[in-house]
Amino acid sequence: MRLRFWGVRGSFAMCGRNFLRYGGNTPCVELLTRDGERLVIDLGTGATELAKHLMKTEFGKGKGRLNILLSHTHLDHIQGLPFFAPFFIPGNRIRILGADPAGSTLEATLQNQLAPCYSPLEGLENLNAYVTIDSIVPGTTLELDGFHVQTAAVPHGNMWTTAFRITADDHVVTFLSDVEYAQPDQPSPEAIALAQGADLLIHDAMHADHEYGHRRGWGHSPVAAAFAVARAAGAKRLILYHHSPDATDAMIDAVVADAQKDSPIPVFAAAEGTYLEL
Amino acid sequence: MDITFWGVRGSYPVPGAATVRYGGQTSCVEVRADSGARVILDAGTGLRALGQRISRTGGGVPARHHILLSHVHWDHIQGLPFFEPAYVPGTQIAVYSSVAAADELRPVIAGITRHEFFPMPLESVPAQFEFHEVEPGLGFTIDEFQVMPIALNHPFGAVGYRITADGSSVAYIADTAPFTEVLHKRHFLNGLEPLTNEDRATLGQLRADLVRSLRDCDTVVYDTHFLPHEYEKFPHYGHSTPDHGLEICAESGVRCLVLYHHAPSHDDDMMDDLAADYRQKGAAAGVDIVTAREGMVLAVGAPA
Ligand SMILES: [Zn+2]
Ligand SMILES: [Zn+2]
Ligand SMILES: [Zn+2]
Numbered sequence: 001m002r003l004r005f006w007g008v009r010g011s012f013a014m015c016g017r018n019f020l021r022y023g024g025n026t027p028c029v030e031l032l033t034r035d036g037e038r039l040v041i042d043l044g045t046g047a048t049e050l051a052k053h054l055m056k057t058e059f060g061k062g063k064g065r066l067n068i069l070l071s072h073t074h075l076d077h078i079q080g081l082p083f084f085a086p087f088f089i090p091g092n093r094i095r096i097l098g099a100d101p102a103g104s105t106l107e108a109t110l111q112n113q114l115a116p117c118y119s120p121l122e123g124l125e126n127l128n129a130y131v132t133i134d135s136i137v138p139g140t141t142l143e144l145d146g147f148h149v150q151t152a153a154v155p156h157g158n159m160w161t162t163a164f165r166i167t168a169d170d171h172v173v174t175f176l177s178d179v180e181y182a183q184p185d186q187p188s189p190e191a192i193a194l195a196q197g198a199d200l201l202i203h204d205a206m207h208a209d210h211e212y213g214h215r216r217g218w219g220h221s222p223v224a225a226a227f228a229v230a231r232a233a234g235a236k237r238l239i240l241y242h243h244s245p246d247a248t249d250a251m252i253d254a255v256v257a258d259a260q261k262d263s264p265i266p267v268f269a270a271a272e273g274t275y276l277e278l
Numbered sequence: 279m280d281i282t283f284w285g286v287r288g289s290y291p292v293p294g295a296a297t298v299r300y301g302g303q304t305s306c307v308e309v310r311a312d313s314g315a316r317v318i319l320d321a322g323t324g325l326r327a328l329g330q331r332i333s334r335t336g337g338g339v340p341a342r343h344h345i346l347l348s349h350v351h352w353d354h355i356q357g358l359p360f361f362e363p364a365y366v367p368g369t370q371i372a373v374y375s376s377v378a379a380a381d382e383l384r385p386v387i388a389g390i391t392r393h394e395f396f397p398m399p400l401e402s403v404p405a406q407f408e409f410h411e412v413e414p415g416l417g418f419t420i421d422e423f424q425v426m427p428i429a430l431n432h433p434f435g436a437v438g439y440r441i442t443a444d445g446s447s448v449a450y451i452a453d454t455a456p457f458t459e460v461l462h463k464r465h466f467l468n469g470l471e472p473l474t475n476e477d478r479a480t481l482g483q484l485r486a487d488l489v490r491s492l493r494d495c496d497t498v499v500y501d502t503h504f505l506p507h508e509y510e511k512f513p514h515y516g517h518s519t520p521d522h523g524l525e526i527c528a529e530s531g532v533r534c535l536v537l538y539h540h541a542p543s544h545d546d547d548m549m550d551d552l553a554a555d556y557r558q559k560g561a562a563a564g565v566d567i568v569t570a571r572e573g574m575v576l577a578v579g580a581p582a
Pocket of ligand 2: 288289305351353354453539
């Protein structure tokens with residue numbers, strides 16, 4: 001399995017020289033199997049860059065097929081949707097899967113995003129591709145064209161996000177973002193189960209440990225929480241993800257250097273454009 | 279009076295090496311009078327950095343802020359939940375827009391912070407929000423600024439503003455299509471639709487009103503999203519080219535036209551070429567053409 005980060009920044013897209021190495025686009029991750037099957041997680045602004053790449057393939061000719069998993073519908077995870085070019089080519093078949101937000105449905109939420117006052121697209125029905133929107137129930141298992149996906153709800157401030165354990169080509173990637181546990185050193189059992197023995201754990205690490213004090217309750221993890229999950233689950237590699245908009249390249253370098261010091265497993269910060277081969 | 283560009287990009291923010299010089303954040307311009315009074319034009323992603331600047335220089339003292347919205351497409355409002363002063367108790371934020379009464383501005387703005395989209399709902403934000411509906415042609419004042427809203431041609435409607443203070447004027451004309459091929463109303467366009475005679479008359483009136491409203495304006499910031507060959511493919515998207523902006527500004531006797539709301543696909547090198555090309559075209563037509571860059575500060579008023 002191959003993985004590429006198209007957006008790694010949390011909350012807000014960041015532009016300019018201080019964000020070039022790790023990247024300023026908001027969340028979007030692409031997974032590819034050996035056979036070329038593809039799965040995308042989240043549609044932050046990174047999805048606009050992924051879209052350019054996809055348009056050079058069968059998606060440009062209206063022959064693409066794609067499954068997209070949404071961790072949740074906070075804007076940084078869907079703001080690339082109206083600009084995801086494969087949606088505008090008739091013939092592409094694209095399925096968006098995600099949990100219903102409390103009191104609403106996934107489809108109604110995305111329809112709200114494209115409401116006529118907010119978006120010149122004026123509604124999902126104006127996307128030319130064949131787009132289906134499927135609500136999923138966290139805790140269930142999905143079979144998505146060569147990807148076996150186990151899902152679980154994890155706490156994210158006053159709401160829940162869906163985390164994913166994805167198995168393909170005999171490898172396991174666990175995606176746990178955006179999440180905040182009651183205590184950084186006591187991750188929820190669902191999170192640990194999802195990351196059990198994973199080859200790669202991608203975890204929310206929005207806050208450096210020393211900043212976490214004033215940001216408790218905002219729904220995001222300090223680096224220590226990502227480590228706690230990796231340790232308890234015996235994950236083989238840890239990727240710190242969903243970087244704070246305030247974290248410049250130099251600040252992320254410092255966090256990683258610090259994290260690597262006493263880590264029993266390899267740990268990296270997700271960087272836009274990076275390919276990982278599993 | 280001067281203006282500062284905090285976001286110059288259209289549609290969505292574009293991080294990365296290709297936008298380092300012109301900037302990747304979306305629509306947001308700050309207008310400052312000589313007295314220090316301020317109005318903010320649009321609340322795109324550029325508003326976050328402006329909010330940080332205000333917090334740092336204002337000593338955390340709550341103030342009253344005025345935000346004039348051209349319309350409520352995401353690229354013009356997405357920065358609002360990230361505006362730091364909104365989280366300082368005692369702050370007052372007055373938001374102005376032409377959103378029709380039927381839609382009401384408060385629920386529209388509250389809609390972008392509903393829990394599906396953002397962790398903190400508008401009613402929990404410490405700042406006090408006020409919402410004002412503006413109408414093209416009906417002027418009003420904010421501190422020493424005289425503000426005149428101007429109707430534009432954009433999907434679901436948009437208004438521009440002419441702002442006068444300290445003896446000169448700046449206008450903000452975004453987003454707008456030209457006034458020839460398409461009349462934007464309140465339904466989705468998948469391409470060009472035939473114009474009725476009535477549509478043509480409405481377009482003519484919009485254009486005439488715009489030219490009149492910009493008469494002898496010192497500086498005009500204009501939606502010039504597309505290059506001409508791009509516009510030809512997407513005339514129904516609701517945006518203009520620099521040529522469209524120049525035509526209007528030359529006719530109105532404007533001193534300086536600022537190219538603004540750059541397409542996300544225009545990288546810094548393209549922007550350099552475009553800026554040089556249009557500087558020449560402007561000179562030939564008697565209008566100074568400047569290309570907006572994030573962080574740029576422009577003095578408004580004829581150079582002494
Ligand atoms: Zn997020
Ligand atoms: Zn716009
Ligand atoms: Zn617009």
